[in-house]
Amino acid sequence: MTQNPPKFRREPAKQRKEALVLATLSLIAEQGVRGATVREIAKRANVTQGLIRYHFSSKEELISAAYSHHMSSMTDLTTAPSAKDNASAKSRLAIFVASGLKPPVCDPNSVSLWASFLNKVREDPQMQQIHKQTYFDFRDRLEALISEALIEAGVVVSPQQLRHYAIACNATIDGLWMEGGALPEAFEPGELPEIGLRSVGAIIGLDLHEAGEQP
Amino acid sequence: MTQNPPKFRREPAKQRKEALVLATLSLIAEQGVRGATVREIAKRANVTQGLIRYHFSSKEELISAAYSHHMSSMTDLTTAPSAKDNASAKSRLAIFVASGLKPPVCDPNSVSLWASFLNKVREDPQMQQIHKQTYFDFRDRLEALISEALIEAGVVVSPQQLRHYAIACNATIDGLWMEGGALPEAFEPGELPEIGLRSVGAIIGLDLHEAGEQP
DNA sequence: TCAGTAATTATTCAAGTGTATAGTTAGAAA
DNA sequence: TTTCTAACTATACACTTGAATAATTACTGA
Numbered sequence: 001m002t003q004n005p006p007k008f009r010r011e012p013a014k015q016r017k018e019a020l021v022l023a024t025l026s027l028i029a030e031q032g033v034r035g036a037t038v039r040e041i042a043k044r045a046n047v048t049q050g051l052i053r054y055h056f057s058s059k060e061e062l063i064s065a066a067y068s069h070h071m072s073s074m075t076d077l078t079t080a081p082s083a084k085d086n087a088s089a090k091s092r093l094a095i096f097v098a099s100g101l102k103p104p105v106c107d108p109n110s111v112s113l114w115a116s117f118l119n120k121v122r123e124d125p126q127m128q129q130i131h132k133q134t135y136f137d138f139r140d141r142l143e144a145l146i147s148e149a150l151i152e153a154g155v156v157v158s159p160q161q162l163r164h165y166a167i168a169c170n171a172t173i174d175g176l177w178m179e180g181g182a183l184p185e186a187f188e189p190g191e192l193p194e195i196g197l198r199s200v201g202a203i204i205g206l207d208l209h210e211a212g213e214q215p
Numbered sequence: 216m217t218q219n220p221p222k223f224r225r226e227p228a229k230q231r232k233e234a235l236v237l238a239t240l241s242l243i244a245e246q247g248v249r250g251a252t253v254r255e256i257a258k259r260a261n262v263t264q265g266l267i268r269y270h271f272s273s274k275e276e277l278i279s280a281a282y283s284h285h286m287s288s289m290t291d292l293t294t295a296p297s298a299k300d301n302a303s304a305k306s307r308l309a310i311f312v313a314s315g316l317k318p319p320v321c322d323p324n325s326v327s328l329w330a331s332f333l334n335k336v337r338e339d340p341q342m343q344q345i346h347k348q349t350y351f352d353f354r355d356r357l358e359a360l361i362s363e364a365l366i367e368a369g370v371v372v373s374p375q376q377l378r379h380y381a382i383a384c385n386a387t388i389d390g391l392w393m394e395g396g397a398l399p400e401a402f403e404p405g406e407l408p409e410i411g412l413r414s415v416g417a418i419i420g421l422d423l424h425e426a427g428e429q430p
Numbered sequence: 431t432c433a434g435t436a437a438t439t440a441t442t443c444a445a446g447t448g449t450a451t452a453g454t455t456a457g458a459a460a
Numbered sequence: 461t462t463t464c465t466a467a468c469t470a471t472a473c474a475c476t477t478g479a480a481t482a483a484t485t486a487c488t489g490a
Binding site: 224 | 466467468
């Protein structure tokens with residue numbers, strides 16, 4: 001008696017959901033939101049279309065999950081390299097800034113993904129929530145690094161001032177990141193991290209340029 | 216013999232095209248790209264759907280025209296207030312920066328419109344062309360103002376340095392603009408122009424703060 | 431080994447989309 | 461007035477989309 005091979009494989013919900021999220025992300029990155037249809041996502045995940053509705057109550061929910069995943073991943077990729085405890089605060093800040101302005105964080109695919117999602121933020125409250133949360137999460141980490149670097153340098157600033165620094169530096173990084181991703185050929189390699197270090201340094205009054213050139 | 220009233224009015228192509236573009240923009244601003252269907256646009260412009268295809272060879276072409284219109288409009292709104300010839304270069308730069316960071320330029324609708332379009336930039340070469348053109352147009356104007364302000368202050372910088380300044384200041388303005396539009400409740404009124412002036416000033420080494428408080 | 435159930439497939443539906451095309455009409459020109 | 465054409469309407473087509481539903485199947489655990 002030959003038992004015919006299984007027609008599909010059952011996966012735990014958590015794993016399958018993540019697989020679907022990853023398929024969604026790669027699809028959006030390649031073809032934009034427009035290309036990320038339920039059918040196409042299912043095909044890429046080697047699954048039939050009905051399964052998506054089984055795991056996510058609607059397509060919007062899947063998109064939200066993908067958005068959340070992508071933003072966390074970018075924040076992590078920017079934060080991780082600066083988490084070496086032995087380095088000075090200034091050097092950690094410099095690494096943070098530079099990491100956000102070179103691949104894989106600063107990259108056409110990433111920016112394109114982000115732009116695709118930004119669209120839906122206005123329509124969908126859940127997306128708005130994720131947007132707000134990831135924005136403040138990123139900015140708070142940056143503010144903490146700035147604060148440590150200033151203390152280390154013996155500079156005293158008011159909380160208000162610190163907040164303004166964080167907003168400004170965040171904007172500068174975001175702006176450079178976005179432009180680097182949306183118009184890659186307009187900048188030479190290494191140019192954006194360099195500009196980022198100089199600008200953030202100028203804004204908060206510290207020279208980050210020396211500290212930022214890490215392998 | 217009563218002659219029944221005309222069923223529609225003929226407009227010159229140019230006017231009708233602009234009306235369609237404006238209908239498209241208001242629709243996208245309200246409901247996002249997804250809501251801007253051919254039928255809905257036609258309805259808003261008090262026209263039947265077929266007319267769109269008559270004036271624009273495809274929907275994409277209409278979208279491109281709307282994108283171009285919106286970006287030019289934003290650049291103009293940022294540039295115009297700084298064009299008073301009698302003011303000093305520094306003051307004109309300050310006004311430029313501040314104008315871009317308050318309404319109507321810095322505004323949820325504007326940002327949302329921009330984000331909607333950014334999506335299509337990657338897919339459509341024509342959109343990419345418009346993106347590139349409007350980006351450089353804005354940045355070049357900013358670079359010119361920076362250059363004049365530095366010369367006025369007796370500061371000499373290399374072309375390379377000037378280019379870096381323009382990229383950095385542009386990124387800072389864009390970043391603040393975007394965040395102010397995407398998360399309006401996160402900033403107090405007047406906070407963004409103030410942060411913008413301080414940051415741009417810090418980056419290029421001039422004190423713009425004094426010069427930027429215009430009515 | 432044999433339910434039981436959660437994961438998965440298979441199929442259908444109703445609504446909406448951009449596009450095409452043929453016919454109609456306003457309004458200038460002769 | 462009549463003619464002519466660019467602007468406009470009306471209608472239908474071909475296709476895609478997200479969602480719903482019912483039927484199957486892989487795996488767990490008793």
